Amino acid sequence: MLNDPMVLAPVSDATRVEPEKRIRDRGATEKAILNAAKALLAEEGFQNFGINAVARRAGCDKQLIYRYYGGLNGLVEAIGADLGNWVKDRIPEDTGGMFLLTYGDLMERLSLLFLEALREDPLVRRIVAWEVSENTEQVRRLSEARSKALANWLDRMRGSLTPPKGLDVVAVNAILIAAIQHLVLSASAGGQCAGLALKTSKDWEKAATALKRIVRGVYG
Amino acid sequence: MLNDPMVLAPVSDATRVEPEKRIRDRGATEKAILNAAKALLAEEGFQNFGINAVARRAGCDKQLIYRYYGGLNGLVEAIGADLGNWVKDRIPEDTGGMFLLTYGDLMERLSLLFLEALREDPLVRRIVAWEVSENTEQVRRLSEARSKALANWLDRMRGSLTPPKGLDVVAVNAILIAAIQHLVLSASAGGQCAGLALKTSKDWEKAATALKRIVRGVYG
DNA sequence: CAAAGCTGTCACCGGGCGGCGACATTCTGC
DNA sequence: GCAGAATGTCGCCGCCCGGTGACAGCTTTG
Structure with missing residues (x-):
């Protein structure tokens, strides 16, 4: 009720950009998250390594990190698993x-x-x-x-x-x-x-x- | 330890507790800040090293850190100066x-x-x-x-x-x-x-x- | 004395954080 | 076809951060 969606008269004109729907593929998303985390850690260091930053980088919602990895801890653990090799x-x-x-x-x-x-x-x-x-x-x-x-x-x-x-x-x-x-x-x-x-x-x-x-x- | 938060007890009544006034002594305050910073860094590491934490630990307002050291940078520089010895x-x-x-x-x-x-x-x-x-x-x-x-x-x-x-x-x-x-x-x-x-x-x-x-x- | 300066305190701002509930959309199994 | 699960998105919350302006009390200076 707060935002009546249809009021938003979506960008009607030619500037219309397809919303780039994220395909629904848990496996791919998990990989994207893990890769984003590794890249972020490698490039920025552990200082600003956090849920929000990883989610931004992975281009997905941070909620998915909680769902799929149980939060940052689980994500780090996943990184550690790779590390074995x-x-x-x-x-x-x-x-x-x-x-x-x-x-x-x-x-x-x-x-x-x-x-x-x-x-x-x-x-x-x-x-x-x-x-x-x-x-x-x-x-x-x-x-x-x-x-x-x-x-x-x-x-x-x-x-x-x-x-x-x-x-x-x-x-x-x-x-x-x-x-x-x-x-x-x-x-x-x-x-x-x-x-x-x-x-x-x-x-x-x-x-x-x-x-x-x-x-x-x-x-x- | 230094300044109990009970200071914020309003000027109610007879239970009036002297607010433990901090003595006005710039030199001492500067020292307190520097020592707080060094102790904090030594004990907690650089991770949570910030203006607020130092001020809390020194028991003074963070404004003083800006005034006397020009912010965290200056404070760190002061720490560095000690380091020479x-x-x-x-x-x-x-x-x-x-x-x-x-x-x-x-x-x-x-x-x-x-x-x-x-x-x-x-x-x-x-x-x-x-x-x-x-x-x-x-x-x-x-x-x-x-x-x-x-x-x-x-x-x-x-x-x-x-x-x-x-x-x-x-x-x-x-x-x-x-x-x-x-x-x-x-x-x-x-x-x-x-x-x-x-x-x-x-x-x-x-x-x-x-x-x-x-x-x-x-x-x- | 009063004015001016110094010292210390407080309240507030915008912003980012981690975390969570609720919702929208798509897929799956019956 | 339909219900429910899976997947993805959104907005909100409370918290702490760095930073700043305003103010209150004491001290010095005239």
């Missing part, structure tokens, strides 16, 4: 025909691969930044998924190579991963890290060389 | 009576000192997390102040020790710093990093040992 998608499973004779060979290669992969994946970068910035249930889920995937990958790649004795490989690798992650995040946010410029590919070569030296130093 | 305040200037014979000795010690200092300073941790999460003017200022202070500190501590030749020390040190920062941030947020638990002091000993091995590996 991250390493699979992003990092070559085989070692590129190289012969990895030692654990040092392996870790050098994996470090560089990981660095590359992270540099090229804005979504995961944002998630890592999120992980170190908040400690909500949402983030914890994401973090868990990511770390599990990463651990599996490391394990698979190790193959039958035995790590050196007398060295806490878990701790050392954690530090290496931390270094890579922070390096990439820092570069992504400010173009540098602790005085080291990280913009041009030349900058990155220097970083990669230093990283190699570090890995070789500890793993021989 | 961070290393000075937090990290012993002398080397604790140790004889640092080699660059490796130095960097091992500095790494551990930096790790310790960061672990014990929630404010700077939040700032570092902020740095990798956003790229606004505010954050850039903070970041710059911090990195400058850090560089100065490294330089002072180096003294007359000459770094090894044939090694890009800037890059290597940047990676070491990145590792430490990410390790601490990760621990602070989720109690672990890449599968390495970082809660108990025993956990941290393992991390420190691994870090030493890495530093020694690259710097001898």
Whole structure:
């Protein structure tokens, strides 16, 4: 009664634009929402990541996010599920025909691969930044998924190579991963890290060389 | 704690409670605001860091923040100014009576000192997390102040020790710093990093040992 | 004394947020 | 054909945000 619809004398003239009806396809809509969420997170970061923003981006009503994903939490969980396949998608499973004779060979290669992969994946970068910035249930889920995937990958790649004795490989690798992650995040946010410029590919070569030296130093 | 909301009890009757007048002291108020801001940032992180929250915490009206600091930007800048003295305040200037014979000795010690200092300073941790999460003017200022202070500190501590030749020390040190920062941030947020638990002091000993091995590996 | 300035407080604005109920339209099963 | 479910849309709510103008009380200055 408030708005008598027919009073609206719809744009009668030639400027008439078809209302672009959204097709009714739950599957497609769900995908659109998920993609919108991932793109939004990748591009804008977790700061302005919210129901309204995702809905706007997906071009649908936010109500559908509640219906199909149970709200933001569920949506984030869905993103986390994808994340399980991250390493699979992003990092070559085989070692590129190289012969990895030692654990040092392996870790050098994996470090560089990981660095590359992270540099090229804005979504995961944002998630890592999120992980170190908040400690909500949402983030914890994401973090868990990511770390599990990463651990599996490391394990698979190790193959039958035995790590050196007398060295806490878990701790050392954690530090290496931390270094890579922070390096990439820092570069992504400010173009540098602790005085080291990280913009041009030349900058990155220097970083990669230093990283190699570090890995070789500890793993021989 | 500061100003009970009971102040808004109207001037009713004999139950008149003295409204706890805030003393008029611009200097003290400015300090209160700055401290509130730092405490808030340290405890809650940059997520909900805003004019209203700071004013609430400082127990004063937000208008004063605009007047005295020119808004949040100015306030953040004031925080950044303090940051310049961070290393000075937090990290012993002398080397604790140790004889640092080699660059490796130095960097091992500095790494551990930096790790310790960061672990014990929630404010700077939040700032570092902020740095990798956003790229606004505010954050850039903070970041710059911090990195400058850090560089100065490294330089002072180096003294007359000459770094090894044939090694890009800037890059290597940047990676070491990145590792430490990410390790601490990760621990602070989720109690672990890449599968390495970082809660108990025993956990941290393992991390420190691994870090030493890495530093020694690259710097001898 | 009064005027002018400083300090602190309050109320209000527009806007975006998350969340929800109600409705419109289309599809499905009987 | 019809009822009910599925899908999509709309408008509203209460809340908090940043920002600003107006005002009240104290202090300094003349």
